[in-house]
Amino acid sequence: MYAARLKVTELEGKVAELTGKVEDVQAAKENAEVELAEVKAQVSSKDKHLAAKDVEIAELKRRLREQVDKSESLEIDLEDEKGKVASIEEAKQKAMEARAISSSALNVAQNNYVEAQGIVNMLVSEAEWKCGRGVVLMANSILNAGELDGAVASLIDASHAVGHRGGYLECAHHVEEVCGQEFDTSHCS
Numbered sequence: 001m002y003a004a005r006l007k008v009t010e011l012e013g014k015v016a017e018l019t020g021k022v023e024d025v026q027a028a029k030e031n032a033e034v035e036l037a038e039v040k041a042q043v044s045s046k047d048k049h050l051a052a053k054d055v056e057i058a059e060l061k062r063r064l065r066e067q068v069d070k071s072e073s074l075e076i077d078l079e080d081e082k083g084k085v086a087s088i089e090e091a092k093q094k095a096m097e098a099r100a101i102s103s104s105a106l107n108v109a110q111n112n113y114v115e116a117q118g119i120v121n122m123l124v125s126e127a128e129w130k131c132g133r134g135v136v137l138m139a140n141s142i143l144n145a146g147e148l149d150g151a152v153a154s155l156i157d158a159s160h161a162v163g164h165r166g167g168y169l170e171c172a173h174h175v176e177e178v179c180g181q182e183f184d185t186s187h188c189s
Contacts, residue, residue: 136179144184 156168172183
């Protein structure tokens, strides 16, 4: 009986020891379950955080594509503006060339005008001389020509004979008025 008691005591000690171990295992299991729940909560939180980051990354990628598209559009606009500036510069250069050509043409025209004005002035003065003196001198030289003198003398003789001396003097008088120079009518007397 003592041996059975000892065995019972020993078994009770083993049961107590095993119960303690079971309790330790259950406590460890409960701790592991709590830790597992915490890890699952952390994983779930991390998954939610990663999902939010994925959404944020997708938004950033969309914005980046928009900026790239906008940048490409701005590059195209910039190239267009460069083309316009080049066209404007070319037009400005052509305008400056046209201005230089027209300025040169204006100088040539002014020089030609001065030359033409000189010619006109010379022609006007020659015309005035011819009207004032040249025509009179030519008429006088014609009227005082030797051949004409003989013809006029014959005409005078004939006019004396017919009585037309006054008509010749009247004609000479009209010519003198027009030309403004006195003719030699002494041979008509």
